[in-house]
Amino acid sequence: MAVTLNDIAKKAGVSLATVSLALNGSNKVNKDTKNRIKKIAEELNYVPNARARALVKKSTKTIGLVIPEVVNPFFAELAQSIKDYVRSQDFNVILCSTDYQSEEELRYINMFRSGQVDGAIFACVGDMMAQHNDLIIKLVEENIPVVYVDRDGVDHDLIPVVKSDVYHAAYQAADYLISLGHKELAFAGQSVERLNGFKSALMKHGLDLKDENVYYDYLKMEGGYSVGEKIAARKNKPDAVVCLNDEIAIGVIQALIAKDVKVPEEISVVGIDNIKMANFYNPSLTTVNIPVSKMGEKAAEILMKRITGKTLSPKEKFFIFPTKLVIRDSTRKI
Amino acid sequence: MAVTLNDIAKKAGVSLATVSLALNGSNKVNKDTKNRIKKIAEELNYVPNARARALVKKSTKTIGLVIPEVVNPFFAELAQSIKDYVRSQDFNVILCSTDYQSEEELRYINMFRSGQVDGAIFACVGDMMAQHNDLIIKLVEENIPVVYVDRDGVDHDLIPVVKSDVYHAAYQAADYLISLGHKELAFAGQSVERLNGFKSALMKHGLDLKDENVYYDYLKMEGGYSVGEKIAARKNKPDAVVCLNDEIAIGVIQALIAKDVKVPEEISVVGIDNIKMANFYNPSLTTVNIPVSKMGEKAAEILMKRITGKTLSPKEKFFIFPTKLVIRDSTRKI
DNA sequence: AAAATGAACTTAAACGTTTTAAAAGAGGGC
DNA sequence: GCCCTCTTTTAAAACGTTTAAGTTCATTTT
Numbered sequence A, B: 001m002a003v004t005l006n007d008i009a010k011k012a013g014v015s016l017a018t019v020s021l022a023l024n025g026s027n028k029v030n031k032d033t034k035n036r037i038k039k040i041a042e043e044l045n046y047v048p049n050a051r052a053r054a055l056v057k058k059s060t061k062t063i064g065l066v067i068p069e070v071v072n073p074f075f076a077e078l079a080q081s082i083k084d085y086v087r088s089q090d091f092n093v094i095l096c097s098t099d100y101q102s103e104e105e106l107r108y109i110n111m112f113r114s115g116q117v118d119g120a121i122f123a124c125v126g127d128m129m130a131q132h133n134d135l136i137i138k139l140v141e142e143n144i145p146v147v148y149v150d151r152d153g154v155d156h157d158l159i160p161v162v163k164s165d166v167y168h169a170a171y172q173a174a175d176y177l178i179s180l181g182h183k184e185l186a187f188a189g190q191s192v193e194r195l196n197g198f199k200s201a202l203m204k205h206g207l208d209l210k211d212e213n214v215y216y217d218y219l220k221m222e223g224g225y226s227v228g229e230k231i232a233a234r235k236n237k238p239d240a241v242v243c244l245n246d247e248i249a250i251g252v253i254q255a256l257i258a259k260d261v262k263v264p265e266e267i268s269v270v271g272i273d274n275i276k277m278a279n280f281y282n283p284s285l286t287t288v289n290i291p292v293s294k295m296g297e298k299a300a301e302i303l304m305k306r307i308t309g310k311t312l313s314p315k316e317k318f319f320i321f322p323t324k325l326v327i328r329d330s331t332r333k334i
Numbered sequence C: 001a002a003a004a005t006g007a008a009c010t011t012a013a014a015c016g017t018t019t020t021a022a023a024a025g026a027g028g029g030c
Numbered sequence D: 001g002c003c004c005t006c007t008t009t010t011a012a013a014a015c016g017t018t019t020a021a022g023t024t025c026a027t028t029t030t
Helices: A005-012 A016-023 A031-043 A050-057 A073-088 A102-113 A133-141 A166-179 A192-204 A221-233 A246-258 A276-280 A292-307 B005-012 B016-023 B031-044 B050-057 B073-088 B102-113 B133-141 B166-179 B192-204 B221-233 B246-258 B276-280 B292-307
Strands: A062-067 A092-097 A119-123 A146-149 A161-164 A185-188 A240-243 A268-273 A286-289 A318-321 A324-326 B062-067 B092-097 B119-123 B146-149 B161-164 B185-188 B240-243 B268-273 B286-289 B318-321 B324-326
Touching: A005 A016, A005 A031, A016 A031, A050 B050, A062 A073, A062 A102, A062 A292, A073 A092, A073 A119, A073 A292, A073 B092, A092 A102, A092 B073, A102 A133, A119 A292, A133 A146, A146 A292, A161 A166, A161 A292, A166 A185, A166 A192, A166 A240, A166 A268, A166 A286, A166 A324, A185 A192, A185 A221, A221 A240, A221 A246, A221 B276, A240 A246, A246 A268, A246 A276, A246 B276, A276 B221, A276 B246, A292 A318, B005 B016, B005 B031, B016 B031, B062 B073, B062 B102, B062 B292, B073 B092, B073 B119, B073 B292, B092 B102, B102 B133, B119 B292, B133 B146, B146 B292, B161 B166, B161 B292, B166 B185, B166 B192, B166 B240, B166 B268, B166 B286, B166 B324, B185 B192, B185 B221, B221 B240, B221 B246, B240 B246, B246 B268, B246 B276, B292 B318
Parallel strands: A062 A092, A062 A119, A119 A146, A146 A161, A161 A318, A185 A240, A240 A268, A268 A286, B062 B092, B062 B119, B119 B146, B146 B161, B161 B318, B185 B240, B240 B268, B268 B286
Antiparallel strands: A092 B092, A286 A324, B286 B324
């Protein structure tokens, strides 16, 4: 059906090897024959068989990207930036979203072991599911490079980690709210690291944290909405809330507004991530920027280095991006 | 390095063929040997080489998904639903986003021709870029099945199209606004089909459309914001605007509010798509629902049918989904 | 003129599976 | 002992490349 090297070889009256060499631009083949072969290939509309090539080269020029879901601006942007980078190196990315299902991650790991990809990036599925770090370590030991992004690193020399300082992000958010005069801060979302950063800011200013002010749950936008409803229903409301991410923050705000609690007049809300929508929401959202695109690009760059056998600088084995407070309209001075 | 059929064969004292047969569950091999082989495979932690398998089976169990960008809730949801469906058939999806670049689409088409995928879905890159329908037709003629979603179909028997009735969606939006008493409607975004639907509603009610009320441009959220600013700056403002999609609508609203034009009190705004954020925005967005997930699932189902050689019902060759008006708070009766 | 060099091309192995056709072995019936 | 049949196993081709190791033949070197 499809035209192969052999077809070209016959038509050109040379051996299949010559054709291969010619099309790959080897300088061991005569210029004239090379051109002749190239012309014939063109005419026949030849395109090399990627499957055959993959077998002999032991490479599919494809990487796997494991994320919890695409329908989440943060991961979408991560995916985009990673795709953009690897694409520039003529690689492709297989989209592996797990929907926070541990078994799905497992299936993907097995697929990776089969050699369908040359490497993989595992993004942040940290807190909320059983991890397969042991299997992932096996994977890299079988020479399939892996890099983690925003996922708690196993301390393994062969698994580089690209992170943002989310501990500090939560700290910044809380610290800013306190500097505005807020005294009773709440936290929404499930992430040890962020919660700890949040706590450390309170501690620094000698504020204490009531249990009822911690909504430590696996939340999405709808979950944020429920938290907002719960807060609105309390007699003693917190005067500010730090959310694990912007989506949750938007959910919280929407619920508060719906229950006639004014944001930021009565309660200040801050998110983390700085997704595009944060700037377009109403009120626009005060948040802590996480440079997702840069992180994705860096992770991809590091993975490609590993795939091509380049050595990493020590810094690249644990690359941490700083976060930055972005002040908008969902917070105000008391 | 990695363990192969041969390794198992040696250890089991049988031929490589027997091992292959055994592991693939053939009933031509003795039960005892089968079990013995399976046990050894287990012990050695064997996993079949996907690259070799792909070569002989002429299948990679992978499809390509071509979309303009992932960072767009509509396409993210489409991607998610397609991934979910094909995953249930043990297939994977390669993420091919073009950033609206015609050449990128071209590169992907060539990659598809090389046999890296068993089929492909091309989503909606219709109006805003040079199309490669001719090359895509070649692709399917080379036996790589393709389905279009929300992309203007070439009239080719081998290219099924899954669509939503966006013409009608725009009609519904405009019709609803008119029923609320609005008389001077504007349109924002670049899509012939939607603009035509919009126009037909005006026509039906005998309203005419001034040129200045058509912001026919390739827009994203930021673009919507500019349009909102322009509208806010006009002395004679339209009293309602229909946007190509929800993102643009949100941009428009955000700008209007920033310029102290109240939505919906002074201007009603309606979107199309019904992304999740439409319900969480403030004001929540009146929009026309497009069942993206269902569309994605249907497209994937049809593609898988084509890949596995099943025949399609006539209906499946042109599958069109109805749209539905969703009334929220960004519109009001005059 | 023999030997050495080098350019241009070819042979054949390799990659790791699947799968077809053939071989080998085990019983059974005559 | 021979022929058949049936089960189990194996050899080998095929998939379409890449590439290391030849081979051929012309040209240069000594």
